[in-house]
Amino acid sequence: MNIPDQLKYAESHEWTALAEDVATIGISDHAQTELTDIVYVEVPETGRQVSAGDPVAVVESVKAASDIYAPISGEIVEVNEAVQNDPALVNTDPYGEGWLFKIKAEDASQLDALMDAGAYQAHIS
Amino acid sequence: MIPYDTRKIDKIGCGVDSGGIVSEEKNSEVKQTPLAARHVELGARMVAFAGWEMPIQYSSIMSEHLTVREKAGVFDISHMGQIWAKGAKVAEWLNGVLTNDLSVLAVGEGQYTLMLNEKGGVIDDLIIYRSGETEFLLVVNASMIEVDFEWLENQAVGADGIELDNESDDYAGLAIQGPKAVEVWATMAGESGKALPQRNQIARVIAENGDALILCRTGYTGEDGFELFCPAASAVFWWDKALEAGCEPCGLGARDTLRLEKCYPLNGSDLDEEHTPLEAGLGYFVKLDKGEFVGREILAQQKENGLDRRLCAIRMTAKGPPPRPHYGVFAPEGGGQIAELSSGGLSPSLKEGIGMAYLPKDYGKVGTKLEIDVRGRLYAAEVVKKPFY
Numbered sequence: 001m002n003i004p005d006q007l008k009y010a011e012s013h014e015w016t017a018l019a020e021d022v023a024t025i026g027i028s029d030h031a032q033t034e035l036t037d038i039v040y041v042e043v044p045e046t047g048r049q050v051s052a053g054d055p056v057a058v059v060e061s062v063k064a065a066s067d068i069y070a071p072i073s074g075e076i077v078e079v080n081e082a083v084q085n086d087p088a089l090v091n092t093d094p095y096g097e098g099w100l101f102k103i104k105a106e107d108a109s110q111l112d113a114l115m116d117a118g119a120y121q122a123h124i125s
Numbered sequence: 126m127i128p129y130d131t132r133k134i135d136k137i138g139c140g141v142d143s144g145g146i147v148s149e150e151k152n153s154e155v156k157q158t159p160l161a162a163r164h165v166e167l168g169a170r171m172v173a174f175a176g177w178e179m180p181i182q183y184s185s186i187m188s189e190h191l192t193v194r195e196k197a198g199v200f201d202i203s204h205m206g207q208i209w210a211k212g213a214k215v216a217e218w219l220n221g222v223l224t225n226d227l228s229v230l231a232v233g234e235g236q237y238t239l240m241l242n243e244k245g246g247v248i249d250d251l252i253i254y255r256s257g258e259t260e261f262l263l264v265v266n267a268s269m270i271e272v273d274f275e276w277l278e279n280q281a282v283g284a285d286g287i288e289l290d291n292e293s294d295d296y297a298g299l300a301i302q303g304p305k306a307v308e309v310w311a312t313m314a315g316e317s318g319k320a321l322p323q324r325n326q327i328a329r330v331i332a333e334n335g336d337a338l339i340l341c342r343t344g345y346t347g348e349d350g351f352e353l354f355c356p357a358a359s360a361v362f363w364w365d366k367a368l369e370a371g372c373e374p375c376g377l378g379a380r381d382t383l384r385l386e387k388c389y390p391l392n393g394s395d396l397d398e399e400h401t402p403l404e405a406g407l408g409y410f411v412k413l414d415k416g417e418f419v420g421r422e423i424l425a426q427q428k429e430n431g432l433d434r435r436l437c438a439i440r441m442t443a444k445g446p447p448p449r450p451h452y453g454v455f456a457p458e459g460g461g462q463i464a465e466l467s468s469g470g471l472s473p474s475l476k477e478g479i480g481m482a483y484l485p486k487d488y489g490k491v492g493t494k495l496e497i498d499v500r501g502r503l504y505a506a507e508v509v510k511k512p513f514y
Contacts, residue, residue: 036185062186
């Protein structure tokens with residue numbers, strides 16, 4: 001299972017990468033493996049203000065729709081158009097082309113509440 | 126790696142799982158089939174379904190679905206129920222409690238039929254086989270075994286010499302489905318093995334290892350195939366044989382998408398006690414002129430007066446999220462909600478969203494434009510001819 005060291009992880013299986021004050025968010029390799037064939041991705045509208053823990057996106061497999069939660073608070077500043085056209089990118093490249101949305105962090109210290117790779121590994125073991 | 130969701134769901138495909146991507150809830154009250162360990166070894170994601178811990182998928186629903194359409198897959202159907210009915214007048218008695226006419230069945234033949242309440246609503250749908258002149262086998266839905274058996278026992282009160290046996294726990298079952306199912310059986314049975322029975326027929330055979338098997342040439346996928354019921358203790362032996370003969374293991378997820386493409390109803394979703402088989406489009410399996418049976422009066426009235434609603438096939442016409450059970454069905458252009466989906470999902474064969482709903486008669490015509498509510502947004506859909514595939 002691929003769990004990159006430089007990312008932070010939520011219990012609900014989203015990963016977060018912070019660059020300056022903008023966080024990129026996607027779902028973990030573990031999550032995409034469990035979901036299998038992702039057939040639809042619904043991303044939030046840019047400009048929307050979200051709070052940590054809000055359901056902001058939906059990833060759907062053949063069988064189920066799963067809410068994706070904002071790991072931190074802030075404004076949605078960008079969404080991945082490519083995954084809407086090709087949802088399988090979430091399966092094939094969950095940490096790369098399969099990213100979902102970006103949040104301009106209100107308070108970057110919120111990332112401290114997320115798990116590091118080691119803790120996330122333990123969480124899913 | 127956590128064992129994937131043992132989340133409590135009554136039905137596969139209940140829609141949004143608000144618990145996050147991977148639920149860790151465990152349910153200790155569910156029963157296991159004799160194949161449970163095999164499923165876990167094969168990497169299955171196990172879920173609670175109808176009181177049983179069942180595999181929902183092994184590799185992926187999409188690939189398992191296509192395997193059954195193109196080659197052959199094997200499903201664990203050990204959760205399904207087997208009820209025997211015997212007695213000198215059992216045929217006449219059963220004809221009074223089920224909708225189809227079983228007087229036409231020769232020994233070895235079977236048919237799809239329904240068990241109704243007094244209001245004509247569906248208690249269960251099942252396959253019945255005439256295994257002997259005065260003996261029938263009823264293969265019923267897992268969630269309904271106790272309900273069906275009790276209902277049959279109540280119906281048998283006062284009937285002469287009817288013997289009912291619920292042997293569901295004695296049998297394990299495999300459904301082997303797909304265009305290569307006949308070849309699979311030839312390999313499984315070995316050189317001295319008997320040929321499969323013809324479509325909708327049943328055969329009792331003694332296998333090379335001495336197992337007494339029941340082979341039924343039926344299924345729930347729309348492909349050729351058979352269901353094999355064996356002693357529960359031999360389940361692993363026959364499961365492994367099926368895999369060695371080229372079957373891929375398939376879970377309830379693919380079973381659901383396969384049956385939905387064929388518009389086969391799922392009891393508890395598309396069928397329930399509030400809807401009659403005529404409304405469900407199953408009139409072919411209801412023989413109103415065979416004589417009295419439970420629920421007949423209401424069905425005869427419906428037939429005479431016409432139906433107010435019908436179970437219809439609905440296809441999404443615009444790119445969008447897959448439709449799912451309980452999503453609202455709306456009349457177009459602000460016409461308001463007219464129904465909710467009883468089943469729905471992405472069709473792996475057609476790569477588009479499909480579903481079924483009981484639509485009021487004004488909206489049931491093929492070509493009627495509709496809208497489906499997905500999380501508050503409406504997506505274009507239309508009524509299409511059954512089946513989808």
